[in-house]
Amino acid sequence: MELLDRYLQAVRLFLPSSQQDDIVRELSENLISQVEDREEALGRRLSEEEQADILRRHGHPMVVAGKYLTQQHLIGPALISIYLFTLKIGLATALVVTALIAVIGTILHGEPVQHAVEAFLAYPGRAFFIFGWTTLVFAALEYTQAKLSFTTKWDPRKLPKVVWAEHRISRANSLLEFIFSIACAAWFTLIPGGPELLLGPAAGFLSLAPVWDLVFVPIIALVLASAALSLVNFIRPYWSSSRSLCRMAIHSGALFLSVVLLRAGEWVTAKPGITLPDGSSPDVFVSIVNTSFEIGVFVAMIISVVEIFREFRRWKSRRKQSSPSESTPARIAM
Amino acid sequence: MTHRSESDPGVFTNLRLELRRGCLTVAVLAALRTEQYGYTLRKLLEESGLSVDEGTLYPLLRRLETQGLLVSEWREHAKRNKRFYRLSETGATILAQLVVELRSIDTSLNKILSEPIHGIA
Numbered sequence: 001m002e003l004l005d006r007y008l009q010a011v012r013l014f015l016p017s018s019q020q021d022d023i024v025r026e027l028s029e030n031l032i033s034q035v036e037d038r039e040e041a042l043g044r045r046l047s048e049e050e051q052a053d054i055l056r057r058h059g060h061p062m063v064v065a066g067k068y069l070t071q072q073h074l075i076g077p078a079l080i081s082i083y084l085f086t087l088k089i090g091l092a093t094a095l096v097v098t099a100l101i102a103v104i105g106t107i108l109h110g111e112p113v114q115h116a117v118e119a120f121l122a123y124p125g126r127a128f129f130i131f132g133w134t135t136l137v138f139a140a141l142e143y144t145q146a147k148l149s150f151t152t153k154w155d156p157r158k159l160p161k162v163v164w165a166e167h168r169i170s171r172a173n174s175l176l177e178f179i180f181s182i183a184c185a186a187w188f189t190l191i192p193g194g195p196e197l198l199l200g201p202a203a204g205f206l207s208l209a210p211v212w213d214l215v216f217v218p219i220i221a222l223v224l225a226s227a228a229l230s231l232v233n234f235i236r237p238y239w240s241s242s243r244s245l246c247r248m249a250i251h252s253g254a255l256f257l258s259v260v261l262l263r264a265g266e267w268v269t270a271k272p273g274i275t276l277p278d279g280s281s282p283d284v285f286v287s288i289v290n291t292s293f294e295i296g297v298f299v300a301m302i303i304s305v306v307e308i309f310r311e312f313r314r315w316k317s318r319r320k321q322s323s324p325s326e327s328t329p330a331r332i333a334m
Numbered sequence: 335m336t337h338r339s340e341s342d343p344g345v346f347t348n349l350r351l352e353l354r355r356g357c358l359t360v361a362v363l364a365a366l367r368t369e370q371y372g373y374t375l376r377k378l379l380e381e382s383g384l385s386v387d388e389g390t391l392y393p394l395l396r397r398l399e400t401q402g403l404l405v406s407e408w409r410e411h412a413k414r415n416k417r418f419y420r421l422s423e424t425g426a427t428i429l430a431q432l433v434v435e436l437r438s439i440d441t442s443l444n445k446i447l448s449e450p451i452h453g454i455a
Contacts, residue, residue, distance in 0.1 A: 025415075026417050030371075030372045030388060033373040058387075059389040067389055068393045
């Protein structure tokens with residue numbers, strides 16, 4: 001019965017240690033009974049191949065042992081959906097963080113290709129870290145799931161409101177908006193200490209006008225508010241009235257800052273006592289840059305007005321659709 | 335959306351397994367009104383037309399014992415020690431309830447199957 005001993009040894013390896021002896025003893029007895037019955041029927045001892053056939057039909061040692069485990073899966077059906085959702089959020093966050101590190105690194109030190117390559121190489125490690133920890137935490141939750149009651153004690157009235165297809169927000173867009181907003185916030189934060197980030201080489205003979213000291217902090221605050229909204233949109237990807245109002249508030253803030261900037265009339269000034277390389281006065285250049293700024297701020301103002309108007313219409317339309325009489329199940333986003 | 339073929343044997347096998355899983359528990363509890371050890375129990379089920387592989391039966395016996403529906407003891411039989419299982423008092427009560435439930439399902443199913451097929455008007 002060498003084959004049987006080898007088989008039982010293999011099964012034992014995967015059994016819970018507290019039950020190994022008992023289960024193996026029982027399996028052994030039952031398999032021996034089976035072999036003896038077969039031998040009695042044939043009137044001879046079984047060949048090695050015939051014994052192997054009985055064991056093969058009994059099942060692979062790992063599968064046989066697995067059936068004795070009380071928990072046969074790492075994450076079960078009750079938690080799998082929230083596990084996958086958390087994993088997606090975690091992996092996307094790791095992607096955002098990686099992209100931000102690359103963007104900030106590029107802003108601070110240049111060399112965008114090097115930073116992009118570093119980010120590309122760093123992401124698998126971060127993703128694996130997120131995957132490992134998320135899986136570990138959910139496996140622990142699964143293990144203690146009996147103590148959790150959220151799948152049995154829940155209130156259907158607390159489920160999210162119905163989302164219409166046209167209210168859906170693309171998660172990819174939200175993610176890009178978030179990355180772009182954070183990069184902009186970082187860029188604006190660095191401009192007061194390094195005006196060349198805004199003015200380029202012209203920072204050698206141009207200074208930012210005093211109005212910028214007034215608007216930098218509000219601009220950064222608005223951009224961060226926009227980033228926060230993108231993050232919320234990423235997590236809950238559908239428009240709601242409150243989020244429309246937030247968006248309108250952000251565009252109104254941008255409009256207000258555009259007006260403040262436009263009223264200043266001057267956005268850059270020439271540094272005192274500096275002439276251009278050809279010996280001429282930088283006044284003409286200052287005038288060209290100021291005109292460019294004026295056009296830019298004016299365009300930004302118009303964009304803000306258009307966006308406020310569009311968002312207001314969307315808000316009104318969403319409020320109308322929220323009323324039960326307007327409900328059309330066919331348009332529910334699935 | 336993809337549809338698996340009606341003749342796909344995998345679909346039938348999975349559904350059959352699902353269908354048998356619950357019935358097997360009832361059958362094991364019913365068979366263990368008389369004391370049996372694993373191998374003889376398996377043979378008894380097989381002779382009754384309900385063949386079950388060892389990999390399913392023995393873990394099931396353990397689970398039912400853990401749930402208090404079976405009791406077991408190691409005893410010498412035919413010069414070898416074997417683990418004998420029998421229905422506990424709790425097991426007998428649960429078995430009675432399960433049989434009522436099974437018959438109720440059977441009645442409902444027969445009723446549904448005997449009704450003429452009609453579509454939605």
